[in-house]
Amino acid sequence: MKLRIVVDPDLCIGAASCVTIAPDTFVMNTENKAEVLDHGVADVPTYERIVEATEDEMQNIILGAQSCPTLAITIYDESGKQLYPEV
Ligand code: SF4
Numbered sequence: 001m002k003l004r005i006v007v008d009p010d011l012c013i014g015a016a017s018c019v020t021i022a023p024d025t026f027v028m029n030t031e032n033k034a035e036v037l038d039h040g041v042a043d044v045p046t047y048e049r050i051v052e053a054t055e056d057e058m059q060n061i062i063l064g065a066q067s068c069p070t071l072a073i074t075i076y077d078e079s080g081k082q083l084y085p086e087v
Helices: 017-022 055-064
Strands: 001-008 024-027 034-036 047-053 073-077 082-084
Touching: 001 034, 001 055, 017 024, 017 055, 034 047, 034 073, 055 073
Parallel strands: none
Antiparallel strands: 001 047, 001 073, 024 034, 073 082
C-alpha cells in the first residue's frame, strides 16, 4: 500500500522518538526536525513523502507517529483517508 507521511516542522520539537521507533522512515535534519525517508534509502529527506509500505512497515510507521508527543506526524492512505491521528 501507499502511505502519505507528513511531518509538520512547526509542531516537531525534536524529541526523536519517531526516529527511534521507525528509523527507516524518519530521520532528524540539521534543524532537529524529523523528515521522511523512503525505507532508509539514501535520498533527500523531506517533510512530506509518499512511500510504498507493507502491512508490517505501516504498523511501524504508525507506531512512530503515535510516539510523537506533539502529534507532528500525520499519515494518510492512498485514497487520502487520514489514518493517524484518527479523526
Ligand atoms: S517524535 Fe514528533 S517531535 Fe519528535 S522528532 Fe518525531 S516528529 Fe518531531
